[in-house]
Amino acid sequence: MAQHYFRQLPNIRYKSPLAEKYTNDNFVTTKNLFTRAKLRDDAGRDITFLRSYTIREGERPQDVADKMYGSPKYDWVVLITANIINVQTEWPLTGPQLYNFCVDKYGNDLNAIHHYETTEVKDKSGRLIMPEGKIVDSNFTIRHPDTHNITLNPVIGVNNFLMETRENEKKRNIKLMRSAYLNNFIMETRNSVLYTPSSQFESRFLKKAHNPDI
Secondary structure, eight states: OHHHHHTTSOEEEEEOTTSOTTOSSOEEEEEOTTOOOOOOTTGGGOTTTEEEEEOOTTOOHHHHHHHHHSOGGGHHHHHHHTTOSOHHHHSOOOHHHHHHHHHHHHGGGTTSEEEEEEOOEEOTTOOEEEOTTOEEOTTOOEEOSSOTTSEEOOEEEEEHHHHHHHHHHHTTEEEEEOGGGHHHHHHHHHHHTSOOSSTTEEETTEEEOOOTTO
16 A cells, blocks of 8 residues: 555655754655545545445455456555545454454453343334343343233343454445546545645645754
8 A cells, every 4th residue: 555655645854863953954855644635524425426335354455446446556545435544453354363353352351241232122013122232231121011010131241252243344334435536536635635835835745844953
C-alpha cells in the first residue's frame, strides 16, 4: 500500500535535527504523514457511489483492490472508502490469526465467560417477547409468556473466544466505492491533500515547517 498511497501526499520541509542553530537552510524534505484523505460524509451516504462488500477469509486489501479496481495498487482506495485507518486492528483476521490472538490475549481464560445475553422467547402465537442478544446478568428472569406462574431464565453465556469471533466477523462487512468512480476519486484525493496559501506555503505540493531556532 505504502508506495502508491504516499505518492498522493504533498511534501513538507522541516528543520533537520542535525542542523546548526540559526541556520535557515538546513531543512529535510519528506512526505507529510500528518495529511490524510478521507471520504466525504455525504459520499458515505450515497448508495450510487458505494456498494456493500463482504471480505472473504484470507483476503487482504490488495486482493480486494485487484478484484474491484483491476490492480492491487489501489488497496489504499479500499481502505479509505471503507474508513479503515489501522489495517492491523480494523481488518478481519484469518481463523488461525484470530485463534492465536485470543490465546495471547486470554491465555487459560480463552473459554471463560465474557458476558451473558438473552435467548429469543416467543409466546404460543409466535409473538416476540424477548429478542436474543441483549446483554443481561446471569440471573436475569422473565415470566413465561403463556404460563405466568413459571419463571424463565432465557440467558446464555458468551465466552471470550466467541465474543472475539463475533467482533472479527463484523469487520468483514464494509462499503467500497464503485469502480466507475475510481479515476475521479483519485483526482479528488490528490487535490484534497494539497496545500493552500499560508505562512508556510511554498507551493501546492510543498510547505515549509516553522524553524523554532530562528
